[in-house]
Amino acid sequence: AQSVTQPDIHITVSEGASLELRCNYSYGATPYLFWYVQSPGQGLQLLLKYFSGDTLVQGIKGFEAEFKRSQSSFNLRKPSVHWSDAAEYFCAVAVTSGTYKYIFGTGTRLKVLA
Amino acid sequence: DTGVSQNPRHKITKRGQNVTFRCDPISEHNRLYWYRQTLGQGPEFLTYFQNEAQLEKSRLLSDRFSAERPKGSFSTLEIQRTEQGDSAMYLCASSKDSSYGYTFGSGTRLTVV
Numbered sequence: 189a190q191s192v193t194q195p196d197i198h199i200t201v202s203e204g205a206s207l208e209l210r211c212n213y214s215y216g217a218t219p220y221l222f223w224y225v226q227s228p229g230q231g232l233q234l235l236l237k238y239f240s241g242d243t244l245v246q247g248i249k250g251f252e253a254e255f256k257r258s259q260s261s262f263n264l265r266k267p268s269v270h271w272s273d274a275a276e277y278f279c280a281v282a283v284t285s286g287t288y289k290y291i292f293g294t295g296t297r298l299k300v301l302a
Numbered sequence: 303d304t305g306v307s308q309n310p311r312h313k314i315t316k317r318g319q320n321v322t323f324r325c326d327p328i329s330e331h332n333r334l335y336w337y338r339q340t341l342g343q344g345p346e347f348l349t350y351f352q353n354e355a356q357l358e359k360s361r362l363l364s365d366r367f368s369a370e371r372p373k374g375s376f377s378t379l380e381i382q383r384t385e386q387g388d389s390a391m392y393l394c395a396s397s398k399d400s401s402y403g404y405t406f407g408s409g410t411r412l413t414v415v
Contacts, residue, residue, distance in 0.1 A: 192344075222403055224406075229411070230408055231393060231408040232345070232404075233406070278345070287347075288333070290345070290404070292346070294343055295342075
């Protein structure tokens with residue numbers, strides 16, 4: 189069965205520090221992978237997506253993610269975190285037959301210390 | 303591009319009442335999705351429309367739930383005889399085709415008291 193695991197429920201980093209949020213997926217075919225960010229009480233905003241090609245993808249707000257097929261991972265990174273990055277981050281895999289519905293992980297809540 | 307609009311933003315209802323939510327997708331997007339998000343969880347798929355056709359429904363969508371998308375434009379999600387377990391954020395998303403990431407609305411937060 190398809191699934192997405194985000195092992196870290198909470199992460200705290202200092203402003204200016206680097207960030208890596210982990211995501212592991214289970215999917216039989218070539219995955220379409222996404223990272224979304226959600227601020228409190230808001231909907232989800234797309235940060236970046238991977239469909240094929242270059243395994244390092246760039247997104248908005250200075251985020252990037254690397255697809256590693258051998259590790260079934262799609263980790264999100266940012267070299268220098270800003271206080272405004274505090275939010276919840278969701279990794280998702282698309283079921284690429286028919287609906288393209290997404291299976292989301294449970295999310296990682298990021299806290300940024302000033 | 304005005305984004306995906308959801309109304310209302312918040313709804314408080316008494317157990318047993320019916321509620322209806324509306325989603326207006328981005329105008330050229332033919333795919334529309336409803337998701338439910340409970341506290342501390344990621345969104346879970348409820349149902350999918352391609353134009354006006356409802357092509358998939360999750361087992362989460364009990365017979366108290368119904369969704370429509372008349373004329374392939376806006377969509378409504380109705381919950382009949384609400385239960386406390388229906389309390390959640392209901393998210394709508396739209397997409398132009400399968401190669402796009404979704405655009406999500408801001409959601410409707412339902413509280414059943």
